[in-house]
Amino acid sequence: MKIFRNLTLILLGLFILQNCAQKSVWYKGNTHAHTVICGHADSSPEVVAAWYHDHGYNFLILSEHNHFIDPDSVSLPQNSRTDFILIPGEEVSGPKIIHSTAMNIDGLVTSDKTLEIKARIIQDHVDITRQAGGKTILNHPNYRYAVASEDIMPVTGLYLFELYNGHPLVENAGDSTHQSTESLWDELLTHGMKIFAVSSDDAHYFVTLDSAHSNPGRGWVMVKSPELSAKTITEAMISGSFYASNxxxxxxxxxxxxxxxxxxxxxxxxxxxxxxxxxxxxxxxxxxxxxxxxxxxxxxxxxxxxxxxxxxxxxxxxxxxxxxxxxxxxxxxxxxxxxxxxxxxxxxxxxxxxx
Ligand SMILES: [Zn+2]
Ligand SMILES: [Zn+2]
The missing domain is CATH 2.60.40 (Immunoglobulin-like)
Structure with missing residues (x-):
């Protein structure tokens, strides 16, 4: 009888352990932020990371234009929370105003600047990012209306794009002659693409705060993941286990x-x-x-x-x-x-x- 009871307790313990291990929670993150390194932003990587840490985020990508910021080189605030991480990344910025966040890469990725067809440029971003172990988020397609649906549809291996970007100049809502990014999304989905929507800050200004500047705290993602790591967050996002919010x-x-x-x-x-x-x-x-x-x-x-x-x-x-x-x-x-x-x-x- 005692053996039976012990066995029951062990099985119950294993059941609880397994369920604890599988339980997913929501993690708040921003996949797009800039620092003084780009030359047109106002704060250091440390100040930018501290802003997101202090505002309760769980992860951040310091996505600098064609520059890889190694998370190990950035000092987090003293006594920082254990549930805050930097995910390595970069904003790959090429010709034709095509930008993408290379998420969870293992080092600098360099795009081919000689390409001229937009679909090929986006495909190049996806391919070089994958070679560096990462995944691509196509950024602000409506910024200067650079990217249309026909530029995205031929691309393979692209699962994420910015539906909402907090920069005041990116035209998320479109205008009388251009569709909104949400309408673009429906067009891609109707066409058969498997593509998920991201919301991000594209923040440049952490000192000058007003509606004319690209400030932090305007767009983010909530990712449901069993744990907080660069790998699990990226995997959760490309499988659609998140929502975008503003x-x-x-x-x-x-x-x-x-x-x-x-x-x-x-x-x-x-x-x-x-x-x-x-x-x-x-x-x-x-x-x-x-x-x-x-x-x-x-x-x-x-x-x-x-x-x-x-x-x-x-x-x-x-x-x-x-x-x-x-x-x-x-x-x-x-x-x-x-x-x-x-x-x-x-x-x-x-x-x-x-x-
Ligand atoms: Zn950009
Ligand atoms: Zn940017």
């Missing part, structure tokens, strides 16, 4: 029992929305509060819920389904501003990572 925080965002489930964390969102760094999207007057929408091919809205949680059955769903969670509030001068969390698409077809 203000809205979620408790849950993922598939359970073949149903896409979303739950908003209203308390944490309220805390974020108090932050002076945030920059909402201007919209015509809309109903204030939370809205959860699920989108499908061609960006069509499949379902809308006004409230703090929603689910969408994936049974008989179209080729992809993705949620967007918005929070609207009135602006003092009229109109409204919106903040978002963009959940990643889940696929109901055969598209795969192509390695």
């Amino acid at each position: 203000g809205v925080i979620l408790k849950e965002c993922g598939v359970v029992h073949n149903t896409y489930q979303v739950q908003i964390d209203a308390l944490k969102t309220a805390r974020e929305l108090n932050s002076p760094e945030l920059s909402g999207m201007w919209v015509d007057k809309t109903k204030n509060g939370f809205k959860i929408e699920f989108f499908g091919p061609k960006g069509l809205v499949l379902s809308t819920v006004l409230g703090s949680s929603a689910s969408f059955s994936l049974k008989n769903a179209p080729s992809y389904v993705r949620p967007r969670i918005s929070f609207s509030r009135s602006r003092p001068g009229g109109g409204s501003e919106e903040f978002y969390a963009w959940g990643q698409p889940v696929f109901n077809d055969e598209r795969q990572l192509q390695e």
Whole structure:
């Protein structure tokens, strides 16, 4: 009887251990920030790292233009938290204003500056980054409207792009003749690409803080990962285990029992929305509060819920389904501003990572 009880306890212990080991938590991170090294930013790598550390982030990429900042060369604040890491990276910046974050690389990557066709330039970024052990995030496609859908569609091995970038000049929302980055995303997804959306700061100014400058704290990702390391965070992101945010925080965002489930964390969102760094999207007057929408091919809205949680059955769903969670509030001068969390698409077809 005693042996039986001991065996039961051991099995129970193993079960708890296994579950603890597999439990994933949300990690907050920014994949795009600059330092004085680029010549057009105002703070050292140490000051930039300290800003993100002190504001509760869990990871940061110091993504300098064509310059590799070795995380081991950057001193973190004294008594820094153990749940904060620097992921090695670089902003590969080539001709035709094509920039990408090379995430989790093992050293400097150098792109081919002689290429002229945009799709080939992006493919070169993806290939050289992969050779350095990393993954590519295609950055700010609407900056000077440099990158269109036809430049991205031929590229293989690209799974991440910046839907939201906090720099004031990047035109996330498009204009009368250019589509928004969100509409671009739907076009790529409808076309069959497996590509996930990132939100980042592209911060350059940590001393001069105003809406005309690219400041920190405007765009980030929340990554669900079993542990905090450069490798696991990168793997989680290329498998779509994260959401992008410019203000809205979620408790849950993922598939359970073949149903896409979303739950908003209203308390944490309220805390974020108090932050002076945030920059909402201007919209015509809309109903204030939370809205959860699920989108499908061609960006069509499949379902809308006004409230703090929603689910969408994936049974008989179209080729992809993705949620967007918005929070609207009135602006003092009229109109409204919106903040978002963009959940990643889940696929109901055969598209795969192509390695
Ligand atoms: Zn850039
Ligand atoms: Zn940049």
